[in-house]
Amino acid sequence: MSMRKVYMDNNATTSAREEVVEAMLPYFSQIYGNASSIHQFGRSARTAVDSARQKVAALLGASSPEEIIFTAGGTESDNFAIKGVAAALRSKGNHIITSTIEHHAVLNTCKYLAKEGYDITFVGVDEYGVVKLDELRKAITDKTILITVMYANNEVGTVQPIEEIGKIAKEKGICFHTDAVQAVGKLPIDLKNADIDLLSMSGHKLYGPKGIGALYIKKGTKITPQMLGGHHEMGKRAGTENVSGMVGFGKACELAQKEMAIENKKLSDLRDYFYKGIISKIEEVRLNGHPEKRLPNTLNVGFRYLEGESIILNLDMEGVGVSTGSACTSGSLEPSHVLTAMGVDPADTQGSVRFSLGRDNNKEDVDYVLEILPPIIKRLRDMSPLYEAKKK
Amino acid sequence: MLFMEGQYSEKVMEHFRNPHNVGEIPDASGIGNVGNPVCGDIMRLYIKVDEKEVITDAKFKTFGCGAAIATSSMVTDLVKGKTIPEALKVSNHAVAEALGGLPKVKMHCSVLAEQALRSAIDDYIAKKKAKI
Numbered sequence: 001m002s003m004r005k006v007y008m009d010n011n012a013t014t015s016a017r018e019e020v021v022e023a024m025l026p027y028f029s030q031i032y033g034n035a036s037s038i039h040q041f042g043r044s045a046r047t048a049v050d051s052a053r054q055k056v057a058a059l060l061g062a063s064s065p066e067e068i069i070f071t072a073g074g075t076e077s078d079n080f081a082i083k084g085v086a087a088a089l090r091s092k093g094n095h096i097i098t099s100t101i102e103h104h105a106v107l108n109t110c111k112y113l114a115k116e117g118y119d120i121t122f123v124g125v126d127e128y129g130v131v132k133l134d135e136l137r138k139a140i141t142d143k144t145i146l147i148t149v150m151y152a153n154n155e156v157g158t159v160q161p162i163e164e165i166g167k168i169a170k171e172k173g174i175c176f177h178t179d180a181v182q183a184v185g186k187l188p189i190d191l192k193n194a195d196i197d198l199l200s201m202s203g204h205k206l207y208g209p210k211g212i213g214a215l216y217i218k219k220g221t222k223i224t225p226q227m228l229g230g231h232h233e234m235g236k237r238a239g240t241e242n243v244s245g246m247v248g249f250g251k252a253c254e255l256a257q258k259e260m261a262i263e264n265k266k267l268s269d270l271r272d273y274f275y276k277g278i279i280s281k282i283e284e285v286r287l288n289g290h291p292e293k294r295l296p297n298t299l300n301v302g303f304r305y306l307e308g309e310s311i312i313l314n315l316d317m318e319g320v321g322v323s324t325g326s327a328c329t330s331g332s333l334e335p336s337h338v339l340t341a342m343g344v345d346p347a348d349t350q351g352s353v354r355f356s357l358g359r360d361n362n363k364e365d366v367d368y369v370l371e372i373l374p375p376i377i378k379r380l381r382d383m384s385p386l387y388e389a390k391k392k
Numbered sequence: 393m394l395f396m397e398g399q400y401s402e403k404v405m406e407h408f409r410n411p412h413n414v415g416e417i418p419d420a421s422g423i424g425n426v427g428n429p430v431c432g433d434i435m436r437l438y439i440k441v442d443e444k445e446v447i448t449d450a451k452f453k454t455f456g457c458g459a460a461i462a463t464s465s466m467v468t469d470l471v472k473g474k475t476i477p478e479a480l481k482v483s484n485h486a487v488a489e490a491l492g493g494l495p496k497v498k499m500h501c502s503v504l505a506e507q508a509l510r511s512a513i514d515d516y517i518a519k520k521k522a523k524i
Contacts, residue, residue, distance in 0.1 A: 307432055309457035313408060335432065347429035350455075383414050383461065385436040385453040386429065 003319040006365045010205075010297060010358035011154050011182060012323055016248065017207040023251040024209065027244035035241040036232060045243045052250025056214055059253040060199065061190035063219065069233045070246055073213035074181035074202030078105040078148075080215050080226050080237065081177045081198040085146045086113055087224035089175065093143035095119045099131045099160075100341035102150050105200075106179050107337075110148070119143070128290035129158035129342050137168060146175045151183035151199075155338040155354060156289030157298025159187065166195030175221065181205055181213075185256040186264065186295050197221045203245065207359070208252030212245030267357050268296035270366060274355065275299055277370040282377050288339060288352055297357040302344070305387035306351035306380050314376040315353075320369055323354045347386065401492035404462040411461055413468035415451045422516025424508040433460045433501060437468065437508040441516055445476045452508070459498035463487050463505035476513060482506065 007015075027048060033041030035049045050065070057065040071077045086096065098110050100122045110120045121139040125131050131149055147169050152159045162178055169176035177198035183189065184199075185206030191199065199216040203209050217223060217236065229238030278301060279285060288300040303311060308324030315322055324336075334340075339349040355369075381387040400408070417438040427434040433456035440449040450468035454460050467487050471479045484502035488494045494502055 305455065307456045307460070310408075310461060313405075313458045317409065335430070350429060350432050383411070383453055384455040385425075385434050386455045388416075388453060 004368055006320045006361070006368060008355045008357055008361065008365070008369070009321045009323050011157075011295075011354065011356035013204045013210065014207045014358055015360070016204070016209050017252065017255065019255060020208055020248045020251045024244040024248040027247050031243070035243055036230065045241070048243055048247050049241050052246040055250035055254045055257075056201075059184065059189075059257045060201075060216055061192050062216055063192050066234060067191075067216055067219060069215045069217055069236045070241070070249075071213045071215055071237060072211055072242070074103075074179070074200055074205070075105040075213075077181075077200035077202070077213050077215040078103070078179050079109050081200060081217075081223070082106065082109045082113065082146065082148055083226055084223035085175050085177065085198070085221075086118060088222040089145040093141075093145040095121070095141055095143040095145060097121045097123060097136060097139050097144060097147045097149075099123045099125060099149050101125050101129055101131075101153055101155075101158075101338045102148070103154055103179055103181065106148055106150065123149075125158075125341050127342055127344075128293075129153055129156045129288075129338060130290060130293070131160050131165070133161060133164055133168070136165065140168075140172055140174065144172070144174050146177060148177040148179070151178045151180035151189075152187065152295050153289070153338060154182045155336060156300045156342070157182075157295035157356075158290040159183070159293045159295065162196070163194065169197075170195040182295060185252070185260065186297065188260065191216060191218070198223070203249035203252060206252050206256050209245050209248040212242055212249045214249070263359055264296040267359075267361075270361060270363065271297060271299050271355075271357055273363070274357075274366045274370070275301070277366065278373070281370060281374045286344075286348060288342070288344065295356075299355040299357070301353055301355070302339075302348045303351040303353065303377055304348055305384045305390060306377065308350060308352055310380055311351065311353050311376060314380070315369075315372070318372045318376075320372070323356070324352060399495065400458055400462075400498075401494075403490075403492035404459060404494065407462035407465040407491065408458045411465040413451045413465060413472075414453070416453065417449060417451050420512075422512040422514070422519065424511030424513070424515060426507045426511055427456070427504055429455070432456060433504055435460065435464055435504055435508040437464070437512045439471070439509075439512045439516060441476065447471050447474055447476070447479055456501065456504075457498070459494055459501035460504065462491055463494075463501045464508070466490050467505040467509055471509060476516070479509065479513060482509060 033045040035045040053065040114120045123136045179200045181202045184201040197218045203212040284304040286302040335349040420438040421441040422439045424437040436453045438451045452464040454464040484506040488502040
């Protein structure tokens with residue numbers, strides 16, 4: 001019998017859905033024209049691009065499809081939004097506010113701008129990973145040109161008070177960008193009625209293809225293009241259109257819009273069943289992230305006295321794919337910057353594991369993990385000098 | 393030696409899957425403690441030394457990543473049967489090499505294993521002196 005395979009790393013990436021792949025296939029060798037060409041070959045590609053843009057706009061509740069600019073993914077969207085606004089508003093000010101728990105696409109872009117003469121304020125979070133609004137308000141100066149705070153955190157799943165931050169930004173006339181890579185497709189978003197000027201998203205987090213994403217730019221937002229060349233994407237992002245990617249992304253958005261409500265209920269039920277199972281079978285665990293205001297699929301659990309990578313490698317040997325909350329596996333030896341910002345004890349941040357469920361997961365998957373996990377934790381704890389010290 | 397970024401050798405995985413010498417030695421001749429939870433690794437290494445200065449047994453307990461567990465397993469294997477002067481020559485490179493190499497970012501685990509061994513030997517020497 002072959003080993004059961006369980007993928008629970010959907011915040012890292014998802015599998016492209018069959019419908020998505022099917023929708024994309026004609027756009028490699030049948031409808032291959034350059035969407036910017038005038039002739040019929042180009043025109044059929046253009047039709048597909050327009051339709052995809054409409055589907056993305058519809059999922060976000062954007063006022064117009066022209067507010068959607070396709071990019072190569074979430075990282076490019078974040079770079080474009082932050083560097084683009086920083087450049088466009090340089091004469092107005094040089095201060096940018098962000099949070100301590102952003103994705104590195106935002107954090108490192110802000111750190112780069114700090115070297116270029118911008119002032120960056122990193123606003124802290126509470127124990128659940130929620131950005132402190134009073135701190136954010138106090139950080140605003142007359143030089144503040146941009147606030148960038150993520151919609152929902154990738155590691156612990158905590159959903160941020162985006163509506164409130166948007167209101168604060170609007171009140172002060174400051175541009176507001178949100179990295180919504182984890183939120184789009186998982187949370188209902190209605191940009192027509194939100195005070196959000198820019199929003200980053202990525203195709204492969206919602207069962208679309210990799211290498212495609214988008215930046216929503218509200219009409220009238222001042223932004224300097226970062227990719228220069230032809231007049232693609234309304235003059236905001238040069239480069240021959242990734243037609244198949246856009247079509248797949250559009251299809252994924254269309255499906256997400258249709259199925260989100262049902263899917264979310266299923267995922268949060270499964271996730272809560274999973275956590276109940278963990279706490280009934282394993283002692284000394286902690287839930288990282290907000291107990292309620294959390295992405296429906298995300299479960300970040302800290303197993304005390306252990307280090308995350310050893311848990312993940314053991315799960316991998318049993319066919320289960322998950323990620324660690326600590327960045328140890330990604331080549332950096334620092335504990336997770338998100339858990340550290342939340343004030344989690346260093347000894348506890350090390351043993352954190354992120355289970356991020358997806359539409360393909362079912363109760364049998366969860367039951368399988370609940371069966372193999374307790375002996376793994378026991379074996380590793382028997383090996384841990386910290387656990388031994390605790391018992392004494 | 394070439395590595396896929398961040399990937400472990402088969403030998404490392406073998407020692408991680410079935411680590412040798414896990415546990416404690418109640419009447420250890422020397423105990424070494426190194427690391428802290430902030431850096432993500434803690435090793436405790438026990439050695440039993442006979443009157444001829446030969447390490448007859450070695451055991452460990454480790455909190456840490458796959459490489460930390462594998463290097464603990466390997467260093468305890470390597471020193472068993474060695475005399476104290478011989479054991480002092482066991483370097484972190486020897487541990488890493490015996491494991492078929494370590495990813496660059498995990499080399500510090502082999503350093504930690506070497507330090508744990510030195511710390512256990514220092515403890516043994518200090519205890520011996522105290523007895524005299």
